[in-house]
Amino acid sequence: MEILLYVGGLLFVLVGLGVSIALHELGHLVPAKLFGVHVGQYMIGFGPRLFSRKFGETEYGVKALPIGGFISMSGMYPPSPEGADGEHTASRGAFRTLIQDARAANDETIDPGRASRVFYLLPVWKRIIVMFGGPFMNLVLAVVIFTVLLSGIGVQQGTTTIASVSQCVLPAGSTQTACAASDPIAPAAQAGVKPGDRIVSVDGTAVSTFAAASAIIQASPGRTIPLVVERSGARVTLQLTPVAAQRQAVDGNGRAVVDDKGHAVMHTVGYAGVGAQVAYVQQPIGAGVEQAVTNSGAVVSLIANLPVRLWDVGVSLVTGTPRDPNGPLSVVGVGRIAGEVAAADAPLLNRVAVLLSLLGSLNIALFVFNLIPLLPLDGGHIVVALWEGLKRAWAKLFRRPPPKPVDATRLVPLTIVVAGILIAMGALLLVADLFNPVKLPT
Template identity: 30%
Template sequence: MTAYALGAFLFALGIALTIALHEFGHLIVARLCHMRVRRYFIGFGPTLFSFRKGHTEYGLKAVPLGGFCDIAGMTNQDEVTAEEAPHAMRNKPWWQRILVLSGGVAMNILIGVCIIYGLAVSAGIPNPNADLSARVGETTCVSDQVDAQNVAPCAGAGPAAEAGVQAGDIIRSLNGQPVANFVELRDRLWQLPGEDATLGIERGDQQVEIVVPVRPVIRLDSEGNQLTRGAIGIASAPPKDAIKTYGPVEAVGATTQFTGQLLSATLKGLAAFPGKVPAVVGSIFGGEREADGPISVVGATRIGGEVAQHSAWSMFFMMLASLNFFLALFNIVPLPPLDGGHVAVVLYEKIRDAVRKARGLAPAGPADYGPLLPVTAFVAAALMLVGGLIIIADVVNPVRLFH
């Protein structure tokens, strides 16, 4: 088996385990709350095999793109037998129902945290306190961009080298204004084509200023349009201590901090998800595929193989952690049939009954899911449609991390 095939297989297995453990999170909390779990299945479609243990049927279905944990009385539309009634989810306290509904999300976060902790004590994780100063790795010539990935060949010294900028210099300011990192420096230089830029440089124990003419060059935006930008011909050096390995105790704090950063980034990515779908659809018909756009399980599996082929195993496991965080946050979106949609209904019942109690009325019982069925069907259909389009894009125009 090639490294690519092994990586693809292992990442597909990781996705399957992620789904299985998400549903197991629901199952274990339901059991702890004495609810009746009827079925625990991985996948959808025809059943490949199943077995029964106690009151629960366990099994695997043909399409491993999801899974489900069927709990008796999960909604008011679900018929329960007299024997199931004491163990029905809808007859349990509201807080137990929310705990069960949140079990899968909690499991995904726990998996992600465990992966990050494992990396922190072995291969290392990004150091939040790393020195990200704009350190020059090398000086280069400058030329126009010819396509999404390449610039035209060039030779000789660029403006920065001609002005005296050297590898190892740390650029602290641009035109008298502080510079925090190399990305900020690049973005600000882009806005200065044809002008002179005064660089405040730290060179060993010396502080020097160098005036560099900013050369106009052609750059392409995400749609392929030509833009005139400024460039001086420098490339960044890797940040010092960008990846750090921690001891078992120290890794706890580092893992917590990095997990918070990943969850924040995942939340921003989730918010941007709808706006990126049109570009994915366009990529099916020859448009450029954005590297930070959404991918399906097919695309993730392919990238897993690509990462393994380049022996980037830390990235492999970081992708699995990110996948778990994405599934956790995606599932708390307050729309049925997602877990967050069911939690929203339980909270509605709680608020409704509090209002009724204030009016001297008895609790109204479980909410009627009937009016929500069209919304549930629409959301499910939309997710299937978007998921199908992303899978097609991952087949005909996949995201590639390595070129």
């Protein structure tokens, strides 16, 4: 059964990735067709063709390697200038050859009968829409997934219903599992709080979450405050006196705070000795958008530090040390995590929530990564269009003749270098995910 669940989690990610890629390419396809560009192919995957079918002027199909996709638009770049063949014959050097090969491949996409339906002739703003459409679809899908996750399923958090009441106060960090006769009675037990009580207000302030109630209690050490609970349908007012307790300080992200010497920073808080029931609490409808923005910022930060993160992955691979769970992963790594989550000994809803979060985060990564302003990524094509728009605006401002379309084939050598780096990065992550995978916290 565990193996079947593991395979199910893996298939969930593979299917989700396939849908994400398909929608990404659809985001390019739809505006391209709306703007009249001839699109010869719409393909999911790379490598050998598994199957395809032609509808109208476009061939739709799936290829063997589900690591991406593409649409083939006519005339992505301007046609080769006159005399280019002679230049190709006479020129020397690999870079010039690469440029000419790219020009020749681009020329093959331009059908003389559809010479006006080429991508490079579109206005700049239309080209930007076509290229931005792919990443935008990933962003939309991520927002939908996060909205279903946060506003449909909800977020696990402490409710105002009491699950447990401590009978005594134990020192911070104590491993003691039972109360001794000499241990002081916990404030909540002394006040008469019982499991099943629902907190209505603390110190005169109505509360709707356990976190809000805890904040008031922690801010009231040594002070007697009224605690209103609902018990068996009736409201009961209790008098609670939180005791002063030392607890380690945490920052806004819940991480422990340490001083310059690495010692834990402690502070005094009020302690009552109650634990809350945990339940899924549905969030406002805008929570999905907020989560997408937060995840986008995290991915931007990861990409900005990618060389360091990749170096750490390489070191961990060689030394066998545990990898950073927040570091980069390959598709294999994401699949392994999905399989482990699906097979974990946890409630079904918890596992579904984690898998949805994983798929949403994957789409955010596709959204941000594809906007990196380097060819062959979508962001590189957007930069080329913006550069041409800037040149045209400059010429118009100074009443000069309109400039020729930007010939992005001159950037093919740089494109190949970037592609090589991406392949090397993918290979490193793939090997690391196979031989030193990220371990999920237990």
